[in-house]
Amino acid sequence: MKVLVAVKRVIDYNVKVRVKPDNTGVDLANVKMAMNPFCEIAVEEAVRLKEKGVASEIVVVSIGPKAAQEQIRTALALGADRGIHIETDEEVQSLEAAKLLKSVVEKEEPKLVILGKQSIDSDNNQTGQMLAALTGMGQGTFASEVAVDGEKVNVTREIDGGLMTVALDLPAVVTTDLRLNEPRYASLPNIMKAKKKPLESMSPADLGVDIANRLSTLKVEAPAARQAGVKVADVAELVDKLKNEAKVI
Amino acid sequence: MSILVIAEHDNSSLKQATLNVVATAKAIGGDIDVLVAGENCGAVAEAAAKAEGVNKVLVADNAAYGHFLAENLGELVAEVGKGYSHILAAAGTTGKDFMPRVAALLDVAQVSDIIRVESEDTFVRPIYAGNAIATVKASDAIKVITVRPTAFDPVAAEGGSAAVEQLDAVKDAGLSTFVNEELAKSDRPDLGSAGIVVSGGRGMQNGDNFKMLEQVADLLGAAVGASRAAVDAGFVPNDMQVGQTGKIVAPQLYIAVGISGAIQHLAGMSDSKVIVAINKDEEAPIFQVADYGLVADLFEAVPQLEEELKKVL
Ligand SMILES: Cc1cc2nc3c(=O)[nH]c(=O)nc-3n(C[C@H](O)[C@H](O)[C@H](O)COP(=O)(O)OP(=O)(O)OC[C@H]3O[C@@H](n4cnc5c(N)ncnc54)[C@H](O)[C@@H]3O)c2cc1C
Ligand SMILES: Nc1ncnc2c1ncn2[C@@H]1O[C@H](COP(=O)(O)O)[C@@H](O)[C@H]1O
Numbered sequence: 001m002k003v004l005v006a007v008k009r010v011i012d013y014n015v016k017v018r019v020k021p022d023n024t025g026v027d028l029a030n031v032k033m034a035m036n037p038f039c040e041i042a043v044e045e046a047v048r049l050k051e052k053g054v055a056s057e058i059v060v061v062s063i064g065p066k067a068a069q070e071q072i073r074t075a076l077a078l079g080a081d082r083g084i085h086i087e088t089d090e091e092v093q094s095l096e097a098a099k100l101l102k103s104v105v106e107k108e109e110p111k112l113v114i115l116g117k118q119s120i121d122s123d124n125n126q127t128g129q130m131l132a133a134l135t136g137m138g139q140g141t142f143a144s145e146v147a148v149d150g151e152k153v154n155v156t157r158e159i160d161g162g163l164m165t166v167a168l169d170l171p172a173v174v175t176t177d178l179r180l181n182e183p184r185y186a187s188l189p190n191i192m193k194a195k196k197k198p199l200e201s202m203s204p205a206d207l208g209v210d211i212a213n214r215l216s217t218l219k220v221e222a223p224a225a226r227q228a229g230v231k232v233a234d235v236a237e238l239v240d241k242l243k244n245e246a247k248v249i
Numbered sequence: 250m251s252i253l254v255i256a257e258h259d260n261s262s263l264k265q266a267t268l269n270v271v272a273t274a275k276a277i278g279g280d281i282d283v284l285v286a287g288e289n290c291g292a293v294a295e296a297a298a299k300a301e302g303v304n305k306v307l308v309a310d311n312a313a314y315g316h317f318l319a320e321n322l323g324e325l326v327a328e329v330g331k332g333y334s335h336i337l338a339a340a341g342t343t344g345k346d347f348m349p350r351v352a353a354l355l356d357v358a359q360v361s362d363i364i365r366v367e368s369e370d371t372f373v374r375p376i377y378a379g380n381a382i383a384t385v386k387a388s389d390a391i392k393v394i395t396v397r398p399t400a401f402d403p404v405a406a407e408g409g410s411a412a413v414e415q416l417d418a419v420k421d422a423g424l425s426t427f428v429n430e431e432l433a434k435s436d437r438p439d440l441g442s443a444g445i446v447v448s449g450g451r452g453m454q455n456g457d458n459f460k461m462l463e464q465v466a467d468l469l470g471a472a473v474g475a476s477r478a479a480v481d482a483g484f485v486p487n488d489m490q491v492g493q494t495g496k497i498v499a500p501q502l503y504i505a506v507g508i509s510g511a512i513q514h515l516a517g518m519s520d521s522k523v524i525v526a527i528n529k530d531e532e533a534p535i536f537q538v539a540d541y542g543l544v545a546d547l548f549e550a551v552p553q554l555e556e557e558l559k560k561v562l
Contacts, residue, residue, distance in 0.1 A: 013513070017380035026381050038494075094349070095358050118494060123376055124361050129319065129349035138320055138424030141346050144487065154428060158487045159342040160441070160496070161259075165428040166318065172424075178477060178494065179487060214358035218371065218384040226519060229540035231531075235553040238525065238543050243561055246523045246540065248445070248502040249469060 001111035001148075001170075003046045003055045006101055006128075007039035007075055009068040010121045019222040026220060035071040038116025040078075041176040044183040045146060046114055047079035054148045055112075057081050061104050063097055065089050069199065076194035077186035083199035088211065092204075094122070096211040098130035103207040105135050110171060112153065117142050117175040128175035138168035142177040250279030250369060253330050255322075255338040255348075256297050260287045260315065263296040265442045266339035268403035271300055273396045274337055275404065276366040280304045282333075283411070286325055288315030294413050301404040303411040311419045316427035317343050323350030324420035331355060333391065334369070340395035340497075341441070348395050357389035364400035378493040378516040398441065399499035399520065433488050437463075440489065443472035445502045446518070448491055449484070450476035452507020452528070452547055456484040461551045462506060468558045474498065474518075476508045492517035507547045510535025527551070 011017065011026075012034040018027045035043075049055035060075040061084040062068040072083035086100050105113060115128040132139035140146070140155025144163065147154045148170075156165045158177045186194070204211045232238045242249045252274040257264040267283070274281045283297045286309040294308045307329060313321045326347065330336040336351060338344035340362045352359040364382075365373035371386045372394065440446065447466045449459055459473065466473045474496070475489040491498055493516035503521035508514060510526070510533055518524070519538055526539035529546050536542040543550060 011377070016512075017377045019381050026377060093358060095353065095356075098353060120493070121377055122361075123374075123378065123493065124359075125345050126349040126352070126359050126361060129323075129346065130353035130359075132320075133323055133350035133353035136424075138422075139346075139350075140425075141319070142342060157342075159430075160488060162430065162432040162486060162488050164316070164430040166316075167426045167428050169424055177487075179481065214389050215360065215385045215387055218386055220376070220384075221382045223375070223379055223382050223519075226524075226538045228537045229524075229542065231536070231542045231544060235543065235545075235550055235557050238541055239554070239557040239561055241541055242502065242523070242525070246502070248523050249558070249562065 001055055002057045002059065002108060003049060004105065004108055004110035004113045005042050005046045005058060005060045005075065005080065006115045007043065007060055007062045007071050008036045008116070008119050009033055009062060009064050009071045010036045010119055013037055013120055019220055023219045023221055025217065033067070035074055036116050036119050038118055038176050040183040041180050042114040042116055043075045043078050043080060044181045045176060048181065049148065050079060059084060059108055059110065061086065061101065063088065063092050063100055072199055073194050074186060076197040077191040078184065082197060085199060085201045086204060086207065087201055088204055090211060091213060092211050093213050093215055094124045094126035095130055095214065096209065097127050098134055099209045100204055100207055101131045102134045103209060112148070112171065113173045115173065115175050117177055128173050132173035137171055137173050139173045140166055140168055141175045143174050144177050144179040146174055146180065250277065250334045252277060252279050252281050252335040252337060253333040254281060254283045255326060255336070255344070256283050256285045256293060257339045257341060257343060258285065258287060258290060258293040260290045261292055263293050265403060266341060266398040267297065268300055268406055269398035269401045270337050270339050270396045271302055271404045272401040273366060275302050277335055277369055279334065282307060284309065284326065284329055286314040286322055288312050298411040298413050299407050299409050301409050303409050306411050306413045307416055308413060309416045313419055313421040318425050318427065319347035319350055320422035320424040321420050322347040323354060324422055326351045327354035328418065328420065329416065330391065335392045335394060337394050337396055339398050344395045348393060352393040355391055355393065357391050357393055358387060359393045359395070360385060360387055361395050362397045363394055364397050378512050379519065380512065397497055399497055433486055437466060438470065438472045440472040440474055440496050440498060444500050445469045445471035446474050446498050446500045447471050447504045447506065448474035448476065448508060449479055449506045450508030451478035451482065453479060453484055459485055465551060465555050465558065468555065468562055476514050505535050506551060508535055509533045510538065
C-alpha cells in the first residue's frame with residue numbers, strides 16, 4: 001500500500017526563539033531550520049511500515065519555500081521513495097495546508113496518510129484532522145502505536161486520561177505523538193542516494209487551491225518574563241518560605 | 250452573538266474545563282449554549298444546566314458519541330454549530346481531536362489554544378512553545394476556537410438554571426470504532442486543574458522512585474506530573490507529561506524535581522503562581538524560572554521535604 005507523509009520545515013527545536021523588535025513575528029533570519037520533530041516521527045513510522053512489508057511506496061510532501069526541499073531530501077534519505085514539493089513563499093495556515101494535501105491525496109490515493117500531531121512553530125495541532133474531514137477519512141490522532149491489519153488500521157492514541165485504541169477503515173489519517181517511535185538518523189550513503197530520488201514541484205495554483213490566510217496576526221510579543229527567585233539553603237527553609245512567605249501550603 | 254460551548258465530560262460528570270470555557274464565552278459576550286454529546290450523559294447535562302451564565306443545554310445522547318470519536322462529533326458539532334457565531338471547546342485531547350474537523354467541515358479557520366479574548370474576533374495565543382505570544386484576528390463568519398482552560402477562571406458550577414433540550418439527529422460517520430482504553434486510575438486531583446503539582450524528571454532514575462513524589466503529593470493534596478524524558482523512559486505513563494506537547498498546568502504551586510527546565514517543559518508550567526525547583530545542578534535552566542530553588546540531591550531532599558511537611562501540615 002502507498003503511504004503519504006506530510007513534513008513541515010520549521011525552526012529547529014533547539015533554537016532560542018526571539019521576537020522581532022517591531023512585533024511582527026519571530027526572527028527567522030539566519031536561524032537553523034529543520035524538519036518538525038513530529039514529522040520525523042511520521043517519516044520513521046512510514047519507513048518501518050515499508051520495512052515490515054506493509055507499505056510498498058512512501059511519498060513525502062512538503063508545502064513551503066524552495067528551501068523546504070531540504071526537508072523532503074532528508075525524508076528521502078531516511079527511506080521515502082519520492083517527493084512532492086508544493087512551493088510557495090506565502091504563509092500557509094492549517095486549513096489551506098489541509099486543502100493542498102487533499103488535492104495530493106486525490107491524485108496519489110494513498111491508503112495511509114501520516115502527519116505530525118503539531119507543528120512546533122504554530123503549535124496548531126489541526127492539519128491532520130482537517131485533512132481527514134475534507135477527504136472523508138477516519139483519523140487516529142496523537143498515535144503511540146499503529147497496526148495495519150488488512151483494510152483496517154488500529155491506532156493507539158495518547159489521550160488526557162491515558163491511552164485509547166480506535167479501529168479505522170483505510171484509507172485513514174494518522175498523526176504522530178512522541179512515543180510512536182524513535183526516529184533514526186540518515187546515513188551518508190543514503191543522503192547521497194536521496195539526491196537522485198524523484199522530486200516533483202508544483203504551486204498551490206497548479207492544484208487550484210486558494211491559500212489566502214483566514215487568520216491575520218496583528219502582533220507577536222515576547223512572553224512576560226519570570227524573574228528568577230531565591231535559592232534556599234535547605235528543605236526547612238523551603239517549607240518555611242512556602243508556608244509563611246508564598247502562603248501556598 | 251451566540252456561542253456554542255462543547256462540554257468536556259466522561260458521560261457521568263462534567264469536567265471543570267467546561268466551566269473555564271464558559272468563562273471564555275462570557276469574555277466574548279453573547280448568549281451561551283452548551284452542547285453535551287455523549288452516551289447516557291443525562292447527569293452531565295444537568296450539571297451543565299446549573300453552570301453560571303448558560304442559556305440552554307443541548308443534549309445529543311447516543312452510542313455514536315459514547316467514546317467521543319472525532320468523526321462523529323465533528324459532523325454533529327458542525328451541524329449544530331452552523332447557527333452560532335463562535336464554537337468553543339477546551340484544548341484537551343478530545344477538543345484537539347474533533348474541533349479541527351468541525352472547522353474544516355464549515356470551511357473556516359480554527360484558532361487553537363487561546364489564552365485571552367481581545368474582542369469578538371481577536372484572540373491571544375502562545376506560539377513557538379510559548380516563546381512568543383500572538384494576537385490573531387479571525388475573518389471567518391464562524392469562529393472555531395479551542396481554549397486553554399488554565400488561562401480563564403471558571404464560572405460558578407452552581408446557580409444557573411438553563412433549559413435542557415434533547416437533539417435527536419444522530420451523526421455516525423461509520424469511519425471509526427472504539428476498541429479499548431486504558432485509563433489511569435488515581436485518587437489524586439486532575440493534573441490540569443490541581444492546585445498543587447509535584448513533577449519528576451529524568452533525575453528520578455526509575456518509576457519506583459516516583460513513590461517518593463507521590464507521598465509528598467498526598468500530603469499536599471497535589472497531582473503528580475512528569476517531564477517528557479521521564480515518560481519516554483517509561484518511569485510513568487504519558488498522561489502525566491507536562492509541557493508544550495503534553496498537559497498545560499498553572500497551579501498555585503509547582504514543584505519540579507530532577508527536571509532541567511527545557512523550553513518545551515517550561516511551556517507547560519511557567520504560568521504557575523509559585524515554582525519550586527529541586528535539582529543538583531545549580532546551572533539547570535529551571536532555576537531561571539523558579540521562585541524558590543534548592544540545589545540538592547533529590548534523593549536526600551525529597552524525603553526531608555516529606556518530613557518537614559508532616560511537621561507543618
Ligand atoms: C517536539 C518536542 C516536544 C517536546 N515536548 C515536551 C513536553 O511536552 N514536556 C517536556 O517535559 N519535554 C518535552 N520535550 C523534551 C524536552 O526538550 C526535554 O528533553 C525534556 O523536558 C527533559 O526532561 P528532564 O528535564 O526530565 O531531563 P533532563 O534534561 O535530562 O534533566 C534531568 C535533570 O535532573 C537533574 N538531576 C539528575 N539527578 C539528580 C539528583 N539525584 N538530584 C537532583 N537533580 C538531579 C539533572 O541535574 C538535570 O537537570 C519535547 C521535545 C521535543 C523535541
Ligand atoms: N506546510 C506544511 N507542509 C507539509 N506538512 C504540513 C505543513 N503544515 C502542516 N503540516 C503537517 O501537519 C502537521 C500538523 O501541523 P499543524 O496543524 O500546523 O500543527 C505537521 O506535523 C505536518 O505533518
